[in-house]
Amino acid sequence: MVQLLVAGSYTPTRIRSELTFPGAIATGATGLKVKRVQEWLTLHDCALAIDSDFGPVTELQVRSFQAQVGIAVTGAVDNTTWDHLVEPLVKAVAPIAPGATLSSTINAVAAQHVAQHPREAGGDNRGPWVRAYLGWDGTPARWCAGFTCTAMEQAAAIHGVAPAIASSASCDTLADRAKAANRFVAGGGANTPPAKTIPPGSFFLVRATATDWTHVGIVAGAGPAAFQTLEGNTNDEGSPDGYEACARARNYRNKDFIVW
Known part of the structure; x- marks a missing residue:
């Protein structure tokens, strides 16, 4: 579960599923977890095609986002990067x-x-x-x-x-x-x-x-x-x-x- 959540946050199943870290995501990955990364990148003004395929463009935009928020620039999505991506939703449901x-x-x-x-x-x-x-x-x-x-x-x-x-x-x-x-x-x-x-x-x-x-x-x-x-x-x-x-x-x- 996303580390930024605090006690009392409103997280029914539909919201929890959007916040839960799906595991490390890097070049070569495909599927829903990549789609979610691409959606959040777009919402953070790191726009790209949302095609569920983690290729060089997605890696480039992950690096851009990581530099934007001041975390290690790796081009891969770990738990820390994920927490920063979903932070707006975390703040919305905060108590x-x-x-x-x-x-x-x-x-x-x-x-x-x-x-x-x-x-x-x-x-x-x-x-x-x-x-x-x-x-x-x-x-x-x-x-x-x-x-x-x-x-x-x-x-x-x-x-x-x-x-x-x-x-x-x-x-x-x-x-x-x-x-x-x-x-x-x-x-x-x-x-x-x-x-x-x-x-x-x-x-x-x-x-x-x-x-x-x-x-x-x-x-x-x-x-x-x-x-x-x-x-x-x-x-x-x-x-x-x-x-x-x-x-x-x-x-x-x-x-x-x-x-x-």
Whole structure:
């Protein structure tokens, strides 16, 4: 297990599998462990083709990364190099002090993740961050709900309680579960918040129809005409199928909420 983890880190199986050192990796190696090295190199701005083949280009970029972080430049991936590669995910799941409410802790956890700049690597909806949030990746792996629910799960673990609703990769399922738990709040107009207060850490849902929601994220702060967000699988334009997790702002048009 990665040496940088500390007691209380949030590491369900899907995250632990992304952090566990798979053994020494060097020129001539192939397969999933090489793919993961190449993904993390790309995420650290040592870009290369993610082809699961540890050839001279991968060795060159490993050397570049090792020099970048100030460790022995060998061109091979040992445990120390691996720990530096996966350090952003380690920092994202590190324990924090619980907030006054579960909702405030969800907000703080989501901000901690966004600070590590989760984003895709190797293609649409692919890479270690997507797998950490969903347990799988690939073009259909729209990971906004995975990001949002991971923050909820991590915050619940910090408080020592069960999540208020079960996680899901589906926005529609989250909406249905919130309704069943009496935690669903219908939105207002384009610039009008709902009558009920929306505290930081609440979820927002982008509504397509009365029974279909296309995107979900976390409310970081709600104002009188707009609100700030922390959300995954988006971009600066607010796409519901972007490439990163980021902080942005939205209006209230076609938005519903899940309040804790």
